Amino acid sequence: MERIRRNERMAALTKWLTESPNHIYTLSHFCDQFGAAKSTMSEDIDILRHVFETFGMGKLETVTGAAGGVRYRPCLSADATIAFVSDLCKELSTTTRVLPGGFLYLSDILSLHHLVSKMGIIIAQQFYDAEPDFVLTMETKGIPVALMTSQAMGLPLVIARRSSKVYEGSAVNINYVSGSSGHIETMSLSRRAVASGQRALIVDDFLKAGGTAKGMVDLMHEFNVEVVGTAFVMSTEKPVEKRIHGEKSLMIMDVDGDNPETLSVRPSEWILEMNQ
Amino acid sequence: MERIRRNERMAALTKWLTESPNHIYTLSHFCDQFGAAKSTMSEDIDILRHVFETFGMGKLETVTGAAGGVRYRPCLSADATIAFVSDLCKELSTTTRVLPGGFLYLSDILSLHHLVSKMGIIIAQQFYDAEPDFVLTMETKGIPVALMTSQAMGLPLVIARRSSKVYEGSAVNINYVSGSSGHIETMSLSRRAVASGQRALIVDDFLKAGGTAKGMVDLMHEFNVEVVGTAFVMSTEKPVEKRIHGEKSLMIMDVDGDNPETLSVRPSEWILEMNQ
Numbered sequence: 001m002e003r004i005r006r007n008e009r010m011a012a013l014t015k016w017l018t019e020s021p022n023h024i025y026t027l028s029h030f031c032d033q034f035g036a037a038k039s040t041m042s043e044d045i046d047i048l049r050h051v052f053e054t055f056g057m058g059k060l061e062t063v064t065g066a067a068g069g070v071r072y073r074p075c076l077s078a079d080a081t082i083a084f085v086s087d088l089c090k091e092l093s094t095t096t097r098v099l100p101g102g103f104l105y106l107s108d109i110l111s112l113h114h115l116v117s118k119m120g121i122i123i124a125q126q127f128y129d130a131e132p133d134f135v136l137t138m139e140t141k142g143i144p145v146a147l148m149t150s151q152a153m154g155l156p157l158v159i160a161r162r163s164s165k166v167y168e169g170s171a172v173n174i175n176y177v178s179g180s181s182g183h184i185e186t187m188s189l190s191r192r193a194v195a196s197g198q199r200a201l202i203v204d205d206f207l208k209a210g211g212t213a214k215g216m217v218d219l220m221h222e223f224n225v226e227v228v229g230t231a232f233v234m235s236t237e238k239p240v241e242k243r244i245h246g247e248k249s250l251m252i253m254d255v256d257g258d259n260p261e262t263l264s265v266r267p268s269e270w271i272l273e274m275n276q
Numbered sequence: 277m278e279r280i281r282r283n284e285r286m287a288a289l290t291k292w293l294t295e296s297p298n299h300i301y302t303l304s305h306f307c308d309q310f311g312a313a314k315s316t317m318s319e320d321i322d323i324l325r326h327v328f329e330t331f332g333m334g335k336l337e338t339v340t341g342a343a344g345g346v347r348y349r350p351c352l353s354a355d356a357t358i359a360f361v362s363d364l365c366k367e368l369s370t371t372t373r374v375l376p377g378g379f380l381y382l383s384d385i386l387s388l389h390h391l392v393s394k395m396g397i398i399i400a401q402q403f404y405d406a407e408p409d410f411v412l413t414m415e416t417k418g419i420p421v422a423l424m425t426s427q428a429m430g431l432p433l434v435i436a437r438r439s440s441k442v443y444e445g446s447a448v449n450i451n452y453v454s455g456s457s458g459h460i461e462t463m464s465l466s467r468r469a470v471a472s473g474q475r476a477l478i479v480d481d482f483l484k485a486g487g488t489a490k491g492m493v494d495l496m497h498e499f500n501v502e503v504v505g506t507a508f509v510m511s512t513e514k515p516v517e518k519r520i521h522g523e524k525s526l527m528i529m530d531v532d533g534d535n536p537e538t539l540s541v542r543p544s545e546w547i548l549e550m551n552q
Contacts (some may be wrong), residue, residue: 011327014290051287113427140415151389
C-alpha cells in the first residue's frame, strides 16, 4: 500500500469521526487503516483536536479504560447557538406564518436538513451526560429533528404512532388527553421497539399544554423505561402550567388568539444564558 | 491570525465540504477562511480529491462557470452498495419479522440514522443528474430515509400528510385509491410547500401496488410540478403490475400469504448490476 501522508490522514480521520458521532474508535483501528504507528496516530489526533477547537467544529474526546479510544461529539459554541436560534426566531416572527387558531406554520423549517441538523446538535449537547439509550418522538413533524438528535448522539430513534399499524406487529397502546383539544387520543408503540430498563430522551417539535408529551412519558413507564430528558423545538408561553416539567425548548412563542400582530417568538432563557 | 498549516486546512475543509453536500463553495471563500492564496487552496483541493477517491469517501467535483467552485457529493462505491444492501436483506430475511397479513417489520431499520443515511446516499447518487428541486415523501415511515436523501442532495424535504392539519394552513387535498386495501384515502400538502414549475424526487419506504406513490405523482401534477424520479427502500414482488413505473427500489421482498417460511428479501437488479 502506498504510504499515506499526514495531510491525507487528517482528511480521512475527519470524515470517519464526524460521520459517526459518539462512536468510540480505538487508536489501533486507525493504525490498521493507515498502516501507521500508534505514536503517529496519537499525534494526528492531537492535531485534529486542536483544529476542531479552533474552528468550532465539535469536540474530539479521549475515553480512557478498557473500551477506551477517541470519539467525536458534535457541538455548537454558545455564540453560534444563540445566533442560530435568534435567526430562526426572526424568520418565524413573520405575521404570514400565523394560522387560524393561533398556530404557527413551522413545517418548512422542520424538514430542512441544515436547520434540523443544527437543532439536533444543540439538543444532543444538553443530554450527552444523561446517557440515554434512544431518542423517542411521536409522528409526524418531530421526526426530522429527532432523527438528527439521534445521529448527533449516535443513538437509535424510536417513533411512536397515533394508532397501532398492522406493520408494527404487537404493540402497546395508551390513551392520553390531548392538552389543547381535551380529547382522548391513542398513542402506540411496537413491543419490540424498546427494552425494559433502557433510558429515553424525548424530542418533539411543539409543546403547548403537554398532553402528548405526558402521553410519551406514560408510554415509557409502560415499557419500564426511564425518561432522562424532554426537548422541543418550540414551546408556547401559555398555558404557563404544562403537564410535564424540566423541558428544554429552543424557542418560546406567544400570540393573542389568532391576531398575527401580537405574535412573538424568542429564544428560551437557557439558550440566552449560554454565554454567561 | 495564527498561520494555518495544510494539515489543519485538510481537516477543516473535509468537515465543511462533507456537512454541506452539493453546496458549491468558491475557492475565494476558503481563501478568506484560511488567509491563504488561491494557488495554495487549489493544491489543497487536489489533495483532498485524491484522498476522497482513495478512501471511497465520495466525490469532490469542480464546477466551472460564473457560479463555479468546488462541491462535495456523497457516493458509495458499487461494491460498498452491494455489500450494504445484501447485508440489509440478510438482516430482514428473518422469519420473526413477518407480521400477520404478509407485512414485514421494518420500523427499526427505517429509523436508524447510520442505515438511512447510507440508503439516502445510494438513492441520491441515482438522481444527481435529474436535478430535482426537492424530495417529497408521505408520512410517516419514509421520513427518515427521505430526509437523509435530501441531505445528501442538498435539497429541502417536503412531507405530504394523510389529511390536512390546522397547522399546515391552506392545503391541496387529493383522493387516491390505496393499492392494497382498495379504499379511497386522502393526501394533503400545504399550498406554500412547493412552487409551480419545480422538479420533485419521490422517496418512500414501501411500494406494494403503488396506490400511494401514484397519489403523490398526481398531487405533484396539481402543483404543476414534474416528478423526475421515484425511489423506495422496499418493493414487493407482487403485484408485478404497479401503478407507477420506472421506480428504483433498494430491495425486493416476496412472501406467500403470511407464511414466514416463504419469505425472501433480495437486492434489486439495478443494485446487483452496479459492478458490471
